[in-house]
Structure formats: structure tokens, C-alpha cells
Amino acid sequence: MVLTPAAAERVSALTPTLTPRPKFHVTRKLVGVPKWPLVLLTAVYTINVSDQFLLSSMFPLLKREFGLSDTALGILSGSYLISVTLGTVPFGALADRYSRTRIIAWGTAFWGVTMIFTGMASGFFMLLLGRMVLGLWDPCDNPTSQSLLADYYPVNQRSKVMGIYQMGQLVGFFLLPIGGLMGQAWGWRATFFFFALPAFVVALLSWRLPEPVRGVQERRHQRLESDESTVIASKLQGLSIADAYKHILRCRSYTASLVSSAVGSLFFGGIGVWTPTFLIRYHDLDIAEASTAIIVVALGGLVGVLTAGNLADFLTQSGYLSARIGVAGIARVISAPLFMAAFLVSYTPLMLLLFSFGALFLVGALPPLNAARVDVLHPDLRGRGTSLDAVTQSLASAASPVIYGIIADASDLRTAYLTLIPLAALAGLILLTFALASYRRDEQAVQELVRHDHARHVARLTGDGQELEEPVPMASHGSDPGAGTAQPLTGDHDAAASAEGVESLLRIEGLDFSYGPIQVLFGIDMTLPQGGCHALVGRNGVGKTTLLANIGGLLHAQSGQMFLRDQDLIGIPPEQRARLGITLMAAGQSIFPSLSVRDNLWFGGYHFAGSEGLVDDRLDEVLEVFPALGQRLGQRAGTLSGGEQQMVALGRALVAGPDLLLIDELSLGLAPTVTVELLEVVERIAGLGTTILLVEQSIGVALSVADTVLFMDRGRVSELGPAAELDADALALRLLESHE
Amino acid sequence: MSSSAGAPDPPGGDTRPNTGEATGYAPVTAQLLDAGAQTARRLLGPWWNERSRRALFGVLITAGFLVGLVLGLRDVYDRPVLDVGEPRVRVEGLTATVQVTVRNTSEDIAYCPVVGVAALDRDGLDLAKAPTSVDLGDARLAPKASANFVGVLTGISQQDFDEQLSDYAAFVEQENPCP
Numbered sequence: 001m002v003l004t005p006a007a008a009e010r011v012s013a014l015t016p017t018l019t020p021r022p023k024f025h026v027t028r029k030l031v032g033v034p035k036w037p038l039v040l041l042t043a044v045y046t047i048n049v050s051d052q053f054l055l056s057s058m059f060p061l062l063k064r065e066f067g068l069s070d071t072a073l074g075i076l077s078g079s080y081l082i083s084v085t086l087g088t089v090p091f092g093a094l095a096d097r098y099s100r101t102r103i104i105a106w107g108t109a110f111w112g113v114t115m116i117f118t119g120m121a122s123g124f125f126m127l128l129l130g131r132m133v134l135g136l137w138d139p140c141d142n143p144t145s146q147s148l149l150a151d152y153y154p155v156n157q158r159s160k161v162m163g164i165y166q167m168g169q170l171v172g173f174f175l176l177p178i179g180g181l182m183g184q185a186w187g188w189r190a191t192f193f194f195f196a197l198p199a200f201v202v203a204l205l206s207w208r209l210p211e212p213v214r215g216v217q218e219r220r221h222q223r224l225e226s227d228e229s230t231v232i233a234s235k236l237q238g239l240s241i242a243d244a245y246k247h248i249l250r251c252r253s254y255t256a257s258l259v260s261s262a263v264g265s266l267f268f269g270g271i272g273v274w275t276p277t278f279l280i281r282y283h284d285l286d287i288a289e290a291s292t293a294i295i296v297v298a299l300g301g302l303v304g305v306l307t308a309g310n311l312a313d314f315l316t317q318s319g320y321l322s323a324r325i326g327v328a329g330i331a332r333v334i335s336a337p338l339f340m341a342a343f344l345v346s347y348t349p350l351m352l353l354l355f356s357f358g359a360l361f362l363v364g365a366l367p368p369l370n371a372a373r374v375d376v377l378h379p380d381l382r383g384r385g386t387s388l389d390a391v392t393q394s395l396a397s398a399a400s401p402v403i404y405g406i407i408a409d410a411s412d413l414r415t416a417y418l419t420l421i422p423l424a425a426l427a428g429l430i431l432l433t434f435a436l437a438s439y440r441r442d443e444q445a446v447q448e449l450v451r452h453d454h455a456r457h458v459a460r461l462t463g464d465g466q467e468l469e470e471p472v473p474m475a476s477h478g479s480d481p482g483a484g485t486a487q488p489l490t491g492d493h494d495a496a497a498s499a500e501g502v503e504s505l506l507r508i509e510g511l512d513f514s515y516g517p518i519q520v521l522f523g524i525d526m527t528l529p530q531g532g533c534h535a536l537v538g539r540n541g542v543g544k545t546t547l548l549a550n551i552g553g554l555l556h557a558q559s560g561q562m563f564l565r566d567q568d569l570i571g572i573p574p575e576q577r578a579r580l581g582i583t584l585m586a587a588g589q590s591i592f593p594s595l596s597v598r599d600n601l602w603f604g605g606y607h608f609a610g611s612e613g614l615v616d617d618r619l620d621e622v623l624e625v626f627p628a629l630g631q632r633l634g635q636r637a638g639t640l641s642g643g644e645q646q647m648v649a650l651g652r653a654l655v656a657g658p659d660l661l662l663i664d665e666l667s668l669g670l671a672p673t674v675t676v677e678l679l680e681v682v683e684r685i686a687g688l689g690t691t692i693l694l695v696e697q698s699i700g701v702a703l704s705v706a707d708t709v710l711f712m713d714r715g716r717v718s719e720l721g722p723a724a725e726l727d728a729d730a731l732a733l734r735l736l737e738s739h740e
Numbered sequence: 741m742s743s744s745a746g747a748p749d750p751p752g753g754d755t756r757p758n759t760g761e762a763t764g765y766a767p768v769t770a771q772l773l774d775a776g777a778q779t780a781r782r783l784l785g786p787w788w789n790e791r792s793r794r795a796l797f798g799v800l801i802t803a804g805f806l807v808g809l810v811l812g813l814r815d816v817y818d819r820p821v822l823d824v825g826e827p828r829v830r831v832e833g834l835t836a837t838v839q840v841t842v843r844n845t846s847e848d849i850a851y852c853p854v855v856g857v858a859a860l861d862r863d864g865l866d867l868a869k870a871p872t873s874v875d876l877g878d879a880r881l882a883p884k885a886s887a888n889f890v891g892v893l894t895g896i897s898q899q900d901f902d903e904q905l906s907d908y909a910a911f912v913e914q915e916n917p918c919p
Contacts, residue, residue: 059864064911070865109800116808186816193812200805207797276862280903287862287906559791570790 049172083135092387107140119192163309269400304364332428581659593638604655
């Protein structure tokens, strides 16, 4: 599965041949992807940014109410910034390990709670505690959201997506005056309470966000798989913090972007603080005019983030594969002479115009740079990489106003600007040299890692252990861990299974399921050992098919737990369960009647996309088992007899090579002779190591093929024991009694 | 049982915390995280599952929203008994004279308030601060009565006047119900 360098070059994530080349539009919309996750994450960003300076706009009110000194107010501001910095790195690590949507949901909810707590403060120390805790929650969104966005949206739209997301920050800044007005009208406490309310709304919506699989867009872009729900483990997931950062910093283009951000922040970190003063000193504006002018020219940033994001994606798809770094670097370089001119001219409107364009280019560099940074970070390291960048920028931005002040004291403010503006050009040049030189190589290295992980995953599925560093035992063909042996099925099965050295494959605990108000499954407890064929018998309507549908993921239980080995299945969609090794053969309608036999069989291997040879091999095996199908490969499956249709369904299950095969009513509507033939195949599949759970109404069929028998009545499962020890008549009688 | 206790699992997502087992790594961090998760799982027992997490989250969201809304509305309607008007400012050189009207909204209590005025910089910090005295009216604010308080702000440098002075504020330092 490891591609040659030439092949890797061909299928690299940014290769334009894989995507259509669109025409460039500044406001081109996202195509073919859901927009609401982006809108929601942008809203979260806006809310988190909006509070950053809320406290300072409340200073006069706080000062009067609590009699605080200026030093105390400074401590409140500083403690918040320290907390944000301290919280960023842990949240980055969490984002790489746990569910990102839930991190955002919980983080934003606690952010709202902390805002309310702050609003209830009765003194300085409560205020201080509130601000420090708030600072810890604040970074829950940025590293997490960037990692999420990279997995939500296609690689070729990443820069544009980052641009829209970046708007959240700018909009958050523009909300600050609203906080000030609310404070004056209703008091500072009410302002904090009301600012908390949207947080609860977006937290609730974030909870509903689907959690994409890490790296799924890279896999999709390389066409490694057609489905995106398979979780593929990578070596990088389990790295220690130190090793993870070592790995991240070994990426030259990332490190160059980090240095560029730090250098650039030393310049633009002080712009917001000092430019009003500059306008007052050198352009005779009063404070209100200067503050308004800054807000107006900052609107240039909004245009910048949208334009540059689109432009970088457009150029990338047009064949300039390093365009993201290129656009970011050029934008920063261009911003420098614009700022230089702005701070030299004396005509105020021209100064503001030049300043606007400078802001447009400076801020416009962020989306393509963020996208490029994500490109060169492995999907399992993006949270940490993004958080490291955020910390670096924070520290440099915090130092920037001080540097301006020192230079201004030593000389004057204009000299300070003229001294520091070249740092913007330097930041751009770092990108255009060091980052540009290694970006493609680093980006391809990430693609290669993703491909390698995918190859290992496929090797595991096929049982080809040679490619694995640590082969994972699978119930795939060729292995026979427990086939044909009868293992206990319920109660203390874990203990029993482990005592006999047999792993449990499926474990269900307390599963309840209802169709609306009608409960069908009642606290199902059940454990299937790995290997063997296990029959589930019971009369009509007791919940057998419902139980299978729950295991297969077609229905979702209201409560209870379900594990395939140690994999929690609750919440996992059916297609992902299929990839985990569960195949459901539904009763009666388990083929696609309008498709040919060949296509039906091929469907069994849809999750082996990229491994067509493997599917071909399995297809040949199926035709050996069912030679009759070999003559009818081109025939529409719907025109086959009932028995032949079941053969196709079983054949498709063989191609899938599941660990757990769920068969619902195999004998339904079939002649006894056909049933016998199919049962032989079922035994053969079980003999290959696949665990089978067979739902049957026919006692004879169940006892003839199963190793063990489970009995289901009124939504509850109980164990009957090994099939060989059961009496068919007694079982039939019990079945009849359960009807009464 | 969920894959982690510290952060809940998503529906249908990348839920698997990597312990490094499959890759041969033995990361201390991952082990610590998992040890914490297992300890929490053990302590919380069967109560810590997707359902209980959803319920807890729902309670947090609902309670947070309602508490925030109620407290916010209460603050909107629960105004201070002494209503301080907009400060009126007269500037002569580097001296600012600030006048403000204070009204006692109480129905039955008279107040003898201590009122201050301040010049604020762009960050809301004090450039100068001064006490006030009653200009018109009685220092004893009878119920529903108003009085003008005047304070003089001095000591602001020319540079601060030009570059930093953003606003003037008046405030009640002590309400002081009159004896």
C-alpha cells in the first residue's frame, strides 16, 4: 500500500487533478458540504473573543462598586491572560485525544457558567477567581475548532474555511462596544449574565455536531476510501507530550510558520494599543475619532480574510501547490510598505486608506497560513500544533506594546512604528523562504503517514500480519480462535471466557429499546465469545430482529452499553460498525434486486476501497463456495430464486469478511433442501473464524448449526446452553409456552 | 462503558483513546490520562455513561441559561436607589469641573451620599479623581429629591489630556442613609 514517490506526488492532497478547477470569486460559497458546523464554530469563536476585553470596558463600574485600585484591575486583566496561555496547551492535547465536539460543548457551557459566577462576584477575589477560571475555559475552542474544521471540510477548501472561521474573531472584537453600552445601561452584572446566554445555546448546538474521524479528509482526497467513518489508529496518537512537540517541531514549514507568527506578532500585537495614540499625536484626531477610525479600518481585515482564503484555494487548485504559504508570505510582505507609507504620510484620509490596505493584507495572511499549518500537521497532532502557535502569538503580542513604548520613550512613536513595521516583511520572508522550501515535502509526509496508517489498517482487516508492527488477532479467514467450540453466552461470561482463554467478542449490558412508547428490549445482558455459531431463538415479536438491528446500528437503544471487543458501539453508525467487523444479513431483503449478482457481491467489499485485488480474491473464494453463482454473475439478483438470493447474501457477507455475522431468519421461505445447503455454508463461515449470531424460529435449524443457543422472550435474553445438550422437543415446548 | 471519563464520547465519531497498545508505544501521558479515566469510571460506576452525560449536560445548559436570564433581568430592573445622571464637564486649561445630578428614587428613606467624580483614560482607569460638594439643593436627599454635586479635577498632564483622557465619570461612593 505504500506508494512510490512518483505515485505519492500524483495523489498528494493538493494535487489539482483530483479536483475541478473553479473560477475565482471573492465570495465563492462552500460547495457540497454542510455549512452549519462552520457557522457554529465561528459563532463559538465570536463568543469566546467577545469577552476578552469585556472586563476592561467594565473597569469604571467595578472600580466604583468594589473600590478597586488600578493595580487590582491590572491584576484582573493579567491573570486572565495568564490563564488563557496556561489553558491553551492542555486543550490542544485534549483536542488530539478526545471528542472535539464534546470538548467545545462542555468548555463553552462551563465558560457560560463562569461568566455567571463572575457576574455574581461579591468582591475582588471572586472576580479574580472568575477571570482565571474563565481564562482556562477560553481556549477550549480555537485549537479544537481548527482540528475539527480540517476534518469537516475538503482539503481543497481548507483555506477558505479558515477565512470564514477567522471572521469570528473580528466579529467578536466588533461586539465589544455592545458590552460597554450594556454595562452603562444595565450594570456590569447584567452584562456578564447576558453575555453568558449565547454560550449555552452554542454549547447545546455543539453537542449535536457530528465528530468527524481524524484525517478523513486526507484519506478522502487521496481516495483511499469511499467512506469516511472508519477510525484508523496512528502511531502518533499515543505520543507523550514531549515526543509530540518534538515531532511537531521537526516539521520545518510548521516551525517556520511559528517563527513567522512570533516575529509578525511583535509588530501587529501593539497596533491596536498604539495606533489611536498615533492618530491623536500626529493627525490631531480626538480620542473618539481615533477609536472610531481604528474600527473602520479594521473592516479591511474582514475583506482580507475572505479574499485571501479564497485566493489561496483557487491558486492551489490551479496548480500552484504551495499557494497557501505563498499567499500568506506575499500578503505579509506587501503589508509592510503599506503600513510604512501609512505612518509616514501626514494627510489623514490617505493614512487611513493605506492603513486599511495594510490591515487587509496583514490579516488576510492568516487563513491561508492556518490552512497551510493544518496541511503539514498530522491529523493526530493538529490540536497541539495549533495551540503551540496560539501560545507563541500570545506571548509575542503581549510583549509588542511594551516594545513600542520603550522605543517611543527613547525616540518617538513614529520611529517605533517605522522600526517595527519591517518585522511584518521579515515574517513574510520567513514564510517565502524556509516555509515555502519545505511545505510541499512536509505536506506530502503527512499524506504519506495517512496512507501508511491506512495500509496498516487494511492489512489488519485482511489478516496480513506481516505489515503490522503488532499484529492484532482478528477473527478473519485463516485464524480459528474459537470456532466450533461452545462457550457460555450470558451471565459471567467474561469471567468464564477469560478463564478458558477465550476473548469475548460482543458484550451487551442493560440494553433498552423502544419503538416510541412501546418498549421491545428490556435490559438485555449478553456476551458472545469469539468464534462459533450462536442461535437466538424465540417466537415472533419478542425482539430478535430488533436486537440484531441494534447490534448492526440500524436502531439505537435508549440506554445500555454495547462493546465489540473494547470498542464502545453506542453512537457508532451502521457503516462504521461494518468497518469494525459487524455484518448484518437481514431477513428476506438482504440483496439489491436491481443490481447484478457480481455487483451485489462487490458491495460486500465496499469498505476495502483501494484494495481491489483483495476483493477479487474474496470474490473467487465465494464462487468456489457457491459455484452456481459463477454462471449468473451478470444476472439481476432479483430474478434469482429465493435460495440463490440467500446465497448471494451469504456470499456478500463472505466478501466482507466480518468478525461478527448477524443472520436474521436464514431459512425463511426456503425449501428444506436449500436450507441444508445454506447451513453448510454457514458452518463453513464459522469454521473460518467468523462469529455468527443466527436468529431462527426453526428449532431444528437452530440446533443443527449452532454451538450454543440463546432464548429470547418478551424482550429478554436467557441462555439455554450448548446446542448438543438441548432437547429439541423440550425447546419447542418452551417456545410454544412462551406464546401464552 | 465509554472510552474516556474526562471527555464524553461523540455519537458516531472518533471515540477511541489511543493507549499506544496497537503501535508499540508506551506513552506516559496516555497512560496517565487513561488511568484517570479508569479511576473516574470506577468511582462513578455504571452512572457515568452516555445517557448520564447527556442528562448532566442538559441540566447544566438549562440551569445555566435560566439562571443567567433571571439574574440578568433582575439586574436590569433592580436599579440603585440613588440615580446618578450624566456628568456635565467644563474644561479650563488642565482643570475640569464636573457637575452631576443625583436623584433619590426611594419612597421613604433620605440619603446623605458621598459622591465622587473622575477622569478616565482609554482603559477605564483613573487619570484624576476628586470628591464633590453640593452645588444646588440640599446635601440631605429627601425621598424623590435631587441635588447637583460638583467636583474639580486637577493634576492631569497635557499629554494625558490629549492622548489618554477618554471620559468623565461620576459615582456614589457611599449611599449613607441620613440619621
